[in-house]
Amino acid sequence: MAYPTDRKYTKEHEWIQANGSSASIGITDYAQQSLGDIVFVEVPKVGAELAAGKTFGTVESVKAVSDLFAPASGTVTDVNGDLATAPEKVNKDPHGSWMVKITLTNPGELDGLLSAADYEKFVAEEGGH
């Protein structure tokens, strides 16, 4: 799968798509493939603070429990409620399934993240995909 170029990526396999000072966060296609069937997504409530590089939630597949790491700092403004009842959407459409939206504390933080091309190179080295 091609990684969309309208967003940035982390080495922990999250994506972040910014629009001005707000941004959506999800996990990558590589992440969903590695996890397998996703059965549980847990993210903080609206108003919670995310700190760049720190864990902010959990995603579980049948077999694995994974922490979600914040690609950037910010305040949660919206949570994708669909994923509480239909977490398998993350498998079907990882780049369309945002988990939280935040207001960025410092949009400049995104400059330090990976481009789609760099991320693709990174996962090719990591997993042979």
Add this chain to the structure above:
Amino acid sequence: MSSVETTAHEKPAPPVIRKTALNAIHRQMGAKMVEFNGWEMPVEYPASIGCGIINEHLAVRTGAGIFDVSHMGDIRLAGPQALAAVQHISMNDASKLAIHQAQYSALLYPQGTFVDDVIVHRLAEDEYLLVINAGTREKDFSWVRDNTRQFDCDVENLSDDFTQIAIQGPKAVNLLQKLTDADLNQVKFYWVTRGTLCGLKNILLGRTGYTAEDGFEVYIPSDEETSARIWNEILAAGKEFGAVPCGLGARNTLRLEGKLPLYGHEISDTINVWEAGLDRFCKMEKPEFIGRDALEKAKAAGIKRTLVGLEMVERGIARDDYKVQDESGREIGYVTSGSPAPFLKKNIALAYVPVEHSAVGSKVKVVIRGQGAGAVVVPTPFYRRPKKSG
């Protein structure tokens, strides 16, 4: 994102990772490979071929699934005193076995705890085959050899001689019947037969498994070429039944729904037979077997903890080793195996709790990332396969 595999981690990584004869095939099929008890094994096959743990699990409940279980070990005991040897080292009563019959049993330490659980097959008048777990192969073989020296009986480790393939599910019998001349309808559950399989003569076909479903396990020569040919022929024969290849992920969720114990989890060298609830496979009427004396004393003393089935009532998934609390938040036990149950569509777990918390309906909490989530003790097994007439 960083992942923790939740069940394939109980042993520190041994220096050499072993591979089954089907390793190359699994990789060609795109399976996700993991280390399990010193073996590199497929945990699941890719979604692009209709697999993934959930689909693999459902295929076994509704059609058929095919597993490479060559990591399992095999010990053969043969000789005039083979029965006496088997009786001495195992807790079930092997004298009840007819030729070609099998039974679930266990090897015990003198203190009544588990060396391993095993399936004992009686292959001939004086010949038995013990099928043992991957992680305990060497330990089991040494244990069996060392504890049967006084008997006139040869003990052989055949673990590397076989590629073992499990064909499991309600359609397994139909699938396998296409490939063998043996009349499988004549083989009852926990019996074995021999027959020609895909042109290979005199192959052992056992109606056994680890999925809480009907099914067979076949033991073929372990060379790569033969193993690959048979695997592919079984897969091809299974197409019309919706059969898919299955990895250890589905194997674990299937056995959990059926409350089948996993060594290192529900049973271990610190858990005894009564705690594990395996009473019906332990024949105290046998005058002697290793562990019997300790078990007699343990029974008289009464057990303090017991294995129960839990169902989560609050949001959250119980996982292996999570702590269990009573309703007031006091720690009372731990989860031995926990997972979403793909067929039952519930989050289930097996756990050791004090006897006073073990009644069906008892409310407990499972500690998930620091928070107690409500769960209730439910009847087990969680899943029981529908009875077929005949």
